[in-house]
Amino acid sequence: MTPHNGLEWPNKTALRRLLEIDRLVRAGGLPTVEKLARRFEVAERTVYRDLAYLRDQLGAPLAYRRSDGGGGYYYTDPSYVLPANFIRHGEMVGLLLAGKLVEQTAGQPRAPALAGLLGRLRELLTENELLIVEAEVAAFDYAARRTRRLDTAVVEAAARSLRRRRRVTLDLYEPATGGWRALEFETYHVVHLNTAWHLLGLEVGADERAALPLARIKGLRETDERYTVPRDFDLDAALADAFGFRLGAPEHRVALEFRGEAARLVAEREWHPSQRLSFRADGSVVLTLRTAHLEELVRWLAGFGGDARVQSPPELRELLLRRARELITVNEDSIEPHRD
Numbered sequence: 001m002t003p004h005n006g007l008e009w010p011n012k013t014a015l016r017r018l019l020e021i022d023r024l025v026r027a028g029g030l031p032t033v034e035k036l037a038r039r040f041e042v043a044e045r046t047v048y049r050d051l052a053y054l055r056d057q058l059g060a061p062l063a064y065r066r067s068d069g070g071g072g073y074y075y076t077d078p079s080y081v082l083p084a085n086f087i088r089h090g091e092m093v094g095l096l097l098a099g100k101l102v103e104q105t106a107g108q109p110r111a112p113a114l115a116g117l118l119g120r121l122r123e124l125l126t127e128n129e130l131l132i133v134e135a136e137v138a139a140f141d142y143a144a145r146r147t148r149r150l151d152t153a154v155v156e157a158a159a160r161s162l163r164r165r166r167r168v169t170l171d172l173y174e175p176a177t178g179g180w181r182a183l184e185f186e187t188y189h190v191v192h193l194n195t196a197w198h199l200l201g202l203e204v205g206a207d208e209r210a211a212l213p214l215a216r217i218k219g220l221r222e223t224d225e226r227y228t229v230p231r232d233f234d235l236d237a238a239l240a241d242a243f244g245f246r247l248g249a250p251e252h253r254v255a256l257e258f259r260g261e262a263a264r265l266v267a268e269r270e271w272h273p274s275q276r277l278s279f280r281a282d283g284s285v286v287l288t289l290r291t292a293h294l295e296e297l298v299r300w301l302a303g304f305g306g307d308a309r310v311q312s313p314p315e316l317r318e319l320l321l322r323r324a325r326e327l328i329t330v331n332e333d334s335i336e337p338h339r340d
Contacts, residue, residue: 018054020040022060026075033048063076109156160222161220167227174216193239199214252313254297258287295319
């Protein structure tokens with residue numbers, strides 16, 4: 001055990017024993033040293049040290065009750081709970097930051113459960129401890145204003161069907177047609193990428209794996225049909241492309257040139273796991289990368305306007321020009337002629 005804020009912190013094995021002893025005592029089972037030693041497969045002196053830690057370090061109201069059956073340990077105050085300082089200060093701040101992230105990014109699974117846990121932890125802190133922790137948490141914010149909203153019940157249902165390995169039927173909204181399409185799907189993983197939740201898996205009857213945005217799904221229902229996740233499905237490989245999911249799509253080698261303010265913005269962060277940056281004497285930057293998602297790349301490049309130029313591949317340049325022409329055509333047609 002190592003000291004921390006006046007407490008002797010247990011190692012992981014001892015911590016598990018302490019939590020289990022607390023649970024058994026709280027349940028009213030009157031555990032004894034002998035029974036606990038057999039349960040944990042440790043020496044009785046180790047159990048005595050654990051009980052002393054609970055009583056002396058954590059303030060547990062432990063007492064021994066004798067009975068005809070031999071008796072055992074119980075809490076004289078049934079309302080006792082392990083103190084919040086059983087959790088390190090940094091761990092408490094981390095938990096509250098996780099709760100803040102969930103609060104500020106809608107559609108996160110198990111959000112109510114996490115909020116309940118954090119609420120109970122707050123109640124265990126003294127007023128001064130709470131002020132210190134909350135002040136540190138208040139220094140951070142997650143500005144996830146563009147997070148897509150969705151029904152958390154859909155996320156939970158998708159995860160449940162994956163655990164049970166059962167196919168689902170669902171309706172998927174397709175922006176290209178403006179309508180909904182019914183399909184059957186086998187989920188390999190539920191993943192949050194680029195501010196949105198997706199189902200990774202295979203549409204029944206399709207040849208290629210797909211990523212379905214949960215924000216465009218309704219009516220997700222579990223069926224009785226079972227399936228297995230293929231052994232060759234590799235989540236790390238699927239997440240290897242920052243501009244989308246790499247699910248067997250062909251890879252493109254891309255070279256992009258940025259000037260002006262765009263060059264500075266591109267140079268100051270990592271946009272893609274495979275990126276390489278080349279800095280030129282005139283202040284421009286050439287970004288090279290490998291991606292399977294030219295459509296997503298076009299949307300990203302559009303934000304840089306005239307400060308971005310595609311060097312290669314030609315398919316990306318043509319796609320970008322086509323999208324630009326479509327944008328010009330749609331907006332020019334909507335402009336009313338000026339009248340004097």
